[in-house]
Amino acid sequence: MDVTGSTNNxxxxxxxxxxxxxxxxxxxxxxxxxxxxxxxxxxxxxxNIAMSIIVRPDxxxxxxxxxxxxxxxSVAEGVDLSISEMALGDRxxxxxxxxxxxxxxxxRKICGILTELHMNPDNTISDVVIGVGINxxxxxxxxxxxNTAGSVLSQTGVxxxxxxxxxxxxxxxxxxxxxxxxxxxxxxLREQYEDRLLNxxxxxxxxxxxxxxxxxxxxxxxxxxxVIKPVNELPSGSSFACNKDGVIEINAGEVSVRGxxxxx
Numbered sequence: 001m002d003v004t005g006s007t008n009n010x011x012x013x014x015x016x017x018x019x020x021x022x023x024x025x026x027x028x029x030x031x032x033x034x035x036x037x038x039x040x041x042x043x044x045x046x047x048n049i050a051m052s053i054i055v056r057p058d059x060x061x062x063x064x065x066x067x068x069x070x071x072x073x074s075v076a077e078g079v080d081l082s083i084s085e086m087a088l089g090d091r092x093x094x095x096x097x098x099x100x101x102x103x104x105x106x107x108r109k110i111c112g113i114l115t116e117l118h119m120n121p122d123n124t125i126s127d128v129v130i131g132v133g134i135n136x137x138x139x140x141x142x143x144x145x146x147n148t149a150g151s152v153l154s155q156t157g158v159x160x161x162x163x164x165x166x167x168x169x170x171x172x173x174x175x176x177x178x179x180x181x182x183x184x185x186x187x188x189l190r191e192q193y194e195d196r197l198l199n200x201x202x203x204x205x206x207x208x209x210x211x212x213x214x215x216x217x218x219x220x221x222x223x224x225x226x227v228i229k230p231v232n233e234l235p236s237g238s239s240f241a242c243n244k245d246g247v248i249e250i251n252a253g254e255v256s257v258r259g260x261x262x263x264x
Contacts (some may be wrong), residue, residue: 003029004044008116008131011052015118015127021056026166030133038179048151049134049162053170056127056178059184061117064128065252066186066224067177068115071130072101073193074176075111078169079103079152081132085168086160090172094156098199099217099226100252103134104198107264108150110135132169136162150261187222194219198264199257203231208255211235214260218247225249226257 004010004027011025019253030050055067075097084090098104102112112130135151137159152160179188186193194200199217206213206228213235215228234240240248250257257264 001025001027002054003027003031004050005031006131007050007052008114008129011054011129011131012116012118012127015054015056015129016138019054020080021054021127022191024051024170025053026051032155038174047138048136049132049165049210051166052129052131053173054129057125057181059125060179061119061125063184064115064117064125066160066180066184067128067130068101068113068184068252069193069220070176070180070189071113071115071132071173072097072103072111073189073196074173075113075132075134075169075190076103077172077176079105079110079165080119080170082160082165083152083156083158085164087156087158093196095196097193097196098198099220099257100224104264105150105152105155107262108155109148109263110150110152110155114168122179130226134165134169136160136165162230185222186220190220190222199259203260204228205258205260206236206250207258208235209255210237210239215248217257218223225251 005029007025007030014023027050029045077099080095085092094105096104101113102109111134116129118126120126137153138151139154141149177190200219203214204217206215214231218227220226227247227249242248
């Protein structure tokens with residue numbers, strides 16, 4: 001479609017009316033998209049990708065948040081494939097993942113993902129809508145995000161075709177989702193994900209409401225939690241506690257993770 005308010009809303013309506021899993025909604029322009037923590041995500045015409053896919057996993061609801069990481073991995077892989085195709089050669093790896101699902105090129109966020117779960121009256125999953133916004137050729141950003149946001153073009157100098165990016169991301173998601181469906185966790189995807197995980201083995205800043213602290217990030221669990229080891233004692237107001245190995249497993253949404261000196 002040319003213009004929509006929210007591809008997630010459109011996909012949700014289609015799902016409610018019986019659209020099968022795998023149905024994809026793509027819009028050239030999105031005016032009322034939603035990001036994490038209630039932020040807005042607008043998509044100007046001709047420059048970015050706004051898309052939402054319906055999936056219907058036969059899984060416990062507690063397993064659904066991992067789909068956000070599955071999509072994040074798929075977008076990182078798909079965008080890299082698109083860049084290499086348009087650049088007429090393998091450039092290596094441009095896209096990395098800032099846990100849990102920010103896709104980053106050259107220190108700038110180029111993609112946001114929002115996963116929404118819809119339940120049946122009997123507490124089983126009706127459907128899951130995964131919305132994806134990718135900055136492709138956008139080079140001018142609003143003041144509130146201009147220090148952290150980028151696009152494929154602004155960060156690589158490569159102008160990629162949006163339809164190619166959609167196709168490659170969905171190809172990667174189809175394969176990765178299949179691996180997720182085998183176990184309903186990330187055990188078969190963990191190595192792929194950690195291969196692109198920013199700050200793995202490095203110190204990060206944990207923005208805990210009970211007090212910020214520094215930790216070393218080691219990777220993720222099969223459930224998608226980030227494994228960290230605090231550098232010093234935890235703040236007195238922190239709700240976390242280290243296990244017997246001195247590490248903490250944090251879930252998406254509990255805290256924010258930053259590099260020591262900025263966004264990454």
